[in-house]
Amino acid sequence: MEYVSNTITIALPSYLNNLPIPNSFLGWFKLGVTDWARLVPFTAAVAGVSWLGYQVLSPTSTLNMKAKSNIVNPSVKKDADKVVDSCDIEDISDKAVFCRCWRSKKFPYCDGSHIQHNKETGDNVGPLIVKRKTK
Numbered sequence: 001m002e003y004v005s006n007t008i009t010i011a012l013p014s015y016l017n018n019l020p021i022p023n024s025f026l027g028w029f030k031l032g033v034t035d036w037a038r039l040v041p042f043t044a045a046v047a048g049v050s051w052l053g054y055q056v057l058s059p060t061s062t063l064n065m066k067a068k069s070n071i072v073n074p075s076v077k078k079d080a081d082k083v084v085d086s087c088d089i090e091d092i093s094d095k096a097v098f099c100r101c102w103r104s105k106k107f108p109y110c111d112g113s114h115i116q117h118n119k120e121t122g123d124n125v126g127p128l129i130v131k132r133k134t135k
Helices: 002-017 026-030 033-057 062-069 113-121
Strands: 095-098 128-131
Antiparallel strands (some): 095 128
C-alpha cells in the first residue's frame, strides 16, 4: 500500500509538474519535438481513461450493447432464477418438438420462432425433436 501512496502523493505530482504545458494558446506552437514526446504518454493515459469511463457509463456503449446482446433468454419466465421445464417421455405421442432459441411463445415447445431469429441474427439454431421409438 505504501507504493500506491508514494505514487499518488509524490511521483504523480512530480511527473505532472515536469510536463511542458504552456501558459497560453500560442505556447503550444513553441514546443519542441522533445516536449511533444514527453506529452504523448500523459495524453494517451488521459484518452484511455476517458474512453473507458465513456464505455462504462454510456448506455449506448459497445460494452453495454455486448452485455445485452449476450442474453440468450429474452422473455421466457424472467421472474424465475432458473428456467426448468420437464416432460414425461410417456406423455409424448409420436414426437415432441422443443424450442432451443428461447423465442417461442409456446415455450418449452417450438412454434417456429427460430426461423425469424436465424434470419435476423445469422444464427442457425433449430428445435430439439424427440420421437418415440415404435416397435
